[in-house]
Amino acid sequence: DSGVTQTPKHLITATGQRVTLRCSPRSGDLSVYWYQQSLDQGLQFLIQYYNGEERAKGNILERFSAQQFPDLHSELNLSSLELGDSALYFCASSPRGAGGFTDTQYFGPGTRLTVL
């Protein structure tokens, strides 16, 4: 158990809908990272937050947004969902995350999103 929790574990929704995925980092970790893992693309880094502020961006679509709250939990909002958004969404946390991504990242169990 990495200490990172994600809810829900599974989510099934329809195209055009909006969903929110939630992540609680390990106790004391300030950075949260979001990843998307599709079957044929491997893991794709989406975005990182550090102590409430956006720190780095990867291949995140404009339909997706994230935020980190004062208690350090994070939410990933996915809107106008398309069939291709079906994937595993992982959250990871690390103690710092400032500069260079040299921290070890601890991954949660993931949320499996199915868009029908």
Next chain:
Amino acid sequence: KNQVEQSPQSLIILEGKNCTLQCNYTVSPFSNLRWYKQDTGRGPVSLTIMTFSENTKSNGRYTATLDADTKQSSLHITASQLSDSASYICVVTNTQRNAGNNRKLIWGLGTSLAVNP
């Protein structure tokens, strides 16, 4: 283009045998390279992380090597166990930021390892 390529795509070995997985990258500028183990349906677990100046790093039966000149890394697994069956993913971080504050972790597609009894 920043890329990470892993080989082989899949590998089957017998329990107790050793194996070596390869990772070639074209990421520049380079910050660090990590190896992760991912069991099916679960989140990746970090095995090693190496920066530019490190050539070798071990974590139990896992030993990673890095040749920053040739941009190659390998993960050697010694005396394999059934629990080693997983996907092993190489991840390279580049430090360059563009105007959009994009810093990238470039993930390989992984090598799927099956250890049979």
